[in-house]
Amino acid sequence: MKRHDGYYRRMALPALIITTVVFIMPVGAVLLRAFSSGSGLLETFTDSYTWRLLAFTVWESFLSALLSVLLAIPFAVFFSRYTFFGRKAILTMSDAAFALPAILAVLGFVIFYGNNGMVNNALRTVSGGRWSLKVLYSFKAIILAHVYLNFPVAFSLITSSLSSMPDAEEKASRLLGASEIKTFLRITVPKIRGTILATFTLIFLFCFPSFLIVMSLGGNPRFFTMEAEIYKRTYTDVNPSGSASLALFSFLVMALLLVLTGYGRQEKRLSRSRHTLIKATGGKLAKAVVLCIIIFLFMAPPMLSILYRAFFTKDGVFTLKAWTDIAARARSGTGTSLNAIVNSIVIASGSAMIAVSMASAIAIGSVRTGSRFATLLTSLPMAMGSVSMGLGFSFIAARMPFRNTVTSYVIVLAAHTVVIMPFAVRTILPGARRIPERLSLAAKTLGGDSREAYRLIERPMLKPYRRRAFAFAFALSLGEVNATLALSEGRVTTIPILIYKMINQYNYQGASALAVILLIIAITMFAIGETGGDEYAVS
Amino acid sequence: MPYLECRNLRRVFHHFTLDISFSMEKGELLCILGPSGSGKSTLLSAIAGIDSSVSGQFLLDGKDITSMPVQKRRIGMVFQDFSLFPSMNVEKNIQYGMRDVPSEEREIITERLLEMVSLPGYGKRRVNELSGGEAQRIALARAVAAKPSILLLDEPMSALDAPLRKRLRSTIRQIHDQTGITMLYVTHDREEAFAIADRIMIMRSGKMEAIGTPQELYHNPPSMFVAGFTGDGSVIPMSYISDKVTESIGFIRPEDIIINKTNPEDDDIVLHDATVTGYEYTGGGYEITLRFRDLQLKAFSTERPELVSVDAFVSRKRIIEFNS
Numbered sequence: 001m002k003r004h005d006g007y008y009r010r011m012a013l014p015a016l017i018i019t020t021v022v023f024i025m026p027v028g029a030v031l032l033r034a035f036s037s038g039s040g041l042l043e044t045f046t047d048s049y050t051w052r053l054l055a056f057t058v059w060e061s062f063l064s065a066l067l068s069v070l071l072a073i074p075f076a077v078f079f080s081r082y083t084f085f086g087r088k089a090i091l092t093m094s095d096a097a098f099a100l101p102a103i104l105a106v107l108g109f110v111i112f113y114g115n116n117g118m119v120n121n122a123l124r125t126v127s128g129g130r131w132s133l134k135v136l137y138s139f140k141a142i143i144l145a146h147v148y149l150n151f152p153v154a155f156s157l158i159t160s161s162l163s164s165m166p167d168a169e170e171k172a173s174r175l176l177g178a179s180e181i182k183t184f185l186r187i188t189v190p191k192i193r194g195t196i197l198a199t200f201t202l203i204f205l206f207c208f209p210s211f212l213i214v215m216s217l218g219g220n221p222r223f224f225t226m227e228a229e230i231y232k233r234t235y236t237d238v239n240p241s242g243s244a245s246l247a248l249f250s251f252l253v254m255a256l257l258l259v260l261t262g263y264g265r266q267e268k269r270l271s272r273s274r275h276t277l278i279k280a281t282g283g284k285l286a287k288a289v290v291l292c293i294i295i296f297l298f299m300a301p302p303m304l305s306i307l308y309r310a311f312f313t314k315d316g317v318f319t320l321k322a323w324t325d326i327a328a329r330a331r332s333g334t335g336t337s338l339n340a341i342v343n344s345i346v347i348a349s350g351s352a353m354i355a356v357s358m359a360s361a362i363a364i365g366s367v368r369t370g371s372r373f374a375t376l377l378t379s380l381p382m383a384m385g386s387v388s389m390g391l392g393f394s395f396i397a398a399r400m401p402f403r404n405t406v407t408s409y410v411i412v413l414a415a416h417t418v419v420i421m422p423f424a425v426r427t428i429l430p431g432a433r434r435i436p437e438r439l440s441l442a443a444k445t446l447g448g449d450s451r452e453a454y455r456l457i458e459r460p461m462l463k464p465y466r467r468r469a470f471a472f473a474f475a476l477s478l479g480e481v482n483a484t485l486a487l488s489e490g491r492v493t494t495i496p497i498l499i500y501k502m503i504n505q506y507n508y509q510g511a512s513a514l515a516v517i518l519l520i521i522a523i524t525m526f527a528i529g530e531t532g533g534d535e536y537a538v539s
Numbered sequence: 540m541p542y543l544e545c546r547n548l549r550r551v552f553h554h555f556t557l558d559i560s561f562s563m564e565k566g567e568l569l570c571i572l573g574p575s576g577s578g579k580s581t582l583l584s585a586i587a588g589i590d591s592s593v594s595g596q597f598l599l600d601g602k603d604i605t606s607m608p609v610q611k612r613r614i615g616m617v618f619q620d621f622s623l624f625p626s627m628n629v630e631k632n633i634q635y636g637m638r639d640v641p642s643e644e645r646e647i648i649t650e651r652l653l654e655m656v657s658l659p660g661y662g663k664r665r666v667n668e669l670s671g672g673e674a675q676r677i678a679l680a681r682a683v684a685a686k687p688s689i690l691l692l693d694e695p696m697s698a699l700d701a702p703l704r705k706r707l708r709s710t711i712r713q714i715h716d717q718t719g720i721t722m723l724y725v726t727h728d729r730e731e732a733f734a735i736a737d738r739i740m741i742m743r744s745g746k747m748e749a750i751g752t753p754q755e756l757y758h759n760p761p762s763m764f765v766a767g768f769t770g771d772g773s774v775i776p777m778s779y780i781s782d783k784v785t786e787s788i789g790f791i792r793p794e795d796i797i798i799n800k801t802n803p804e805d806d807d808i809v810l811h812d813a814t815v816t817g818y819e820y821t822g823g824g825y826e827i828t829l830r831f832r833d834l835q836l837k838a839f840s841t842e843r844p845e846l847v848s849v850d851a852f853v854s855r856k857r858i859i860e861f862n863s
Contacts, residue, residue: 436622441622442618442624444608445589446681446685447611447613447636448636449610456624460626461625461626
């Protein structure tokens with residue numbers, strides 16, 4: 001049945017073309033460079049080192065995703081079953097972790113778990129220098145940081161899925177005499193199997209192109225992922241052809257993974273049946289308190305240690321030096337901190353605005369035309385790690401007839417837009433799916449056309465999703481290091497780039513002060529994204 | 540000349556084919572009645588222009604609207620689930636379809652329509668705050684405000700509870716009588732159709748089974764399907780109650796089977812030794828199950844029956860006869 005008049009296709013087309021072109025350009029540049037290396041490409045594809053890199057990348061992603069999901073399940077089951085004071089705060093905190101820049105985790109880990117970090121200082125003080133904890137610069141540091149960033153993602157997704165599922169079957173099972181454990185294994189697990197698998201896949205795909213954590217917390221080429229090796233080949237070995245070949249290999253593997261895992265597939269509609277939360281009392285309340293404390297102890301210390309180090313020296317002396325440096329526009333590395341703050345906000349606002357505008361058109365267009373092609377196409381940038389993306393853009397920049405600060409900004413903006421685009425589309429897509437097509441049909445029976453129906457009815461209904469997508473895209477762009485580092489050539493410095501450089505210079509206090517600013521901006525954007533709720537929900 | 544004429548409408552589905560032609564007069568309220576999956580809603584979508592894959596021709600007030608887009612047809616529609624625009628308040632919803640109407644006039648019309656649907660002062664309310672019945676009345680007001688040439692109502696009360704449906708159906712009839720708008724009303728509820736329709740069209744498997752006034756269809760159904768669909772009744776081979784050898788089948792409404800009649804009439808057929816096997820109190824009387832020979836019959840009585848053998852009386856002229 002033909003229900004639309006081509007308006008939605010026309011609306012989505014320009015956004016799709018722009019996304020495709022901006023994505024194809026760096027991919028094409030990488031391809032050209034890889035193929036122009038002659039036998040280099042074949043060598044890369046057949047080199048045992050390439051396959052060892054792949055095996056390690058798959059292994060660290062698999063382990064990170066598995067641990068994140070396994071740890072999250074018991075918490076999610078409890079949080080989806082019981083209500084208690086503080087439940088909402090913990091859930092909001094884990095939602096906020098979606099927007100937590102990886103650089104903050106890196107800095108928090110260095111300050112808290114580092115060889116001279118707070119934990120080790122405390123242990124040495126207690127033991128008289130005999131005890132210490134070796135966490136950083138090892139494989140376990142990479143996994144721990146990945147779990148730190150992704151446990152809240154898994155916890156939030158699984159809790160949300162469980163909470164929206166009707167619990168009538170569980171009640172029936174208990175009434176028929178089954179124990180709580182039997183009910184969980186026989187009834188709940190089969191129901192959430194899909195969600196667990198989808199969450200595992202998402203985290204695996206997040207960890208696969210990991211670069212920053214691997215470079216900063218792995219500290220050893222033995223623990224290099226493909227993205228880290230691409231960065232090394234480009235900037236340390238100055239071997240652009242070798243890095244292009246590897247970037248192409250990585251892209252093909254990721255694209256294959258995306259297709260195999262069906263990322264971008266339309267999720268099932270959940271039933272509207274009731275799910276009742278039980279008020280936790282007695283033993284359950286005690287369990288709730290213990291679980292909340294565990295989450296707090298796992299999540300909060302690295303962030304609190306950043307806050308502490310922004311105001312105190314390593315020896316515990318209060319100081320505002322880092323803050324006065326920021327205010328005095330002190331030069332730090334490649335630019336002033338104030339410049340970096342302004343740059344970050346401008347780039348994040350610009351790229352988020354562009355991404356959300358295009359994502360809205362693509363999301364509503366793909367829902368109305370029933371096409372999965374558009375969402376699949378916009379998922380593709382996920383297959384290109386952001387270091388590879390930056391590499392592609394840097395090849396393009398190298399061929400530009402003139403290069404100045406403005407072109408650098410434009411390229412960084414384009415790279416950020418492509419990197420955040422899949423997330424913007426996926427945030428708006430559920431909103432587009434929730435708008436019944438019959439509203440647009442109703443408008444037509446009242447004399448309105450598709451354009452008017454979109455402007456007056458559908459677009460306002462997408463508003464909360466657009467706001468959430470903007471906040472999410474802004475936060476992602478704000479925390480983006482990989483692509484920016486790969487292509488800015490020192491012309492464009494953002495907060496995370498400066499933090500990264502300060503970490504490498506052991507200027508943890510300056511990095512912490514900037515990290516606090518980054519955290520405040522990220523949390524503010526998260527709060528903006530979450531305000532208002534779904535005001536136009538269809539009853 | 541008919542006001543709306545649908546000629547040779549056809550669409551092939553896996554399980555049935557929509558194949559229908561019908562017409563209706565200006566100002567008429569025609570109900571389309573049929574079981575689920577009989578093609579009622581598909582027909583409505585085709586008339587509205589939402590489903591363009593139905594072939595055939597539509598003439599509205601003598602004008603061919605077949606290739607006209609939905610928004611140009613001036614055909615209003617009220618949906619099962621109201622389809623109010625959540626981004627607008629009640630007032631803006633009602634005013635959405637008012638085109639080329641000055642703003643001061645819009646407000647007057649809106650108030651008048653809100654009064655007509657018994658919701659005065661609701662203009663500034665958010666649509667998410669309305670109950671189901673209120674939402675459907677606003678949907679009606681919105682459809683009427685656009686001054687449609689014809690108003691299509693697609694099972695508008697299926698999402699509401701029984702007492703509300705009863706109240707709202709009289710509201711719909713009142714709106715029809717006040718505005719004179721031609722209405723095409725789809726329902727699967729026989730009682731609803733009987734209550735408000737000028738005429739009823741019965742559909743079965745994509746085809747028109749019968750069309751007529753509620754009285755015609757109830758008392759003189761053209762087929763056994765229509766007889767059964769328009770009300771309860773008992774099927775009895777005519778050979779059981781006739782001296783002639785015949786293959787035909789009789790259909791008798793429950794109220795036409797009277798037990799223990801004190802003053803039988805000349806043309807009454809007596810079913811001797813029928814047994815009352817059960818009864819149900821329906822509020823207005825008793826629905827009685829009778830066993831007569833190898834048949835099960837349904838009768839109706841205002842008095843509570845005894846579970847005994849009785850004589851049941853059927854007026855010969857009330858038996859609807861069909862060839863088997």
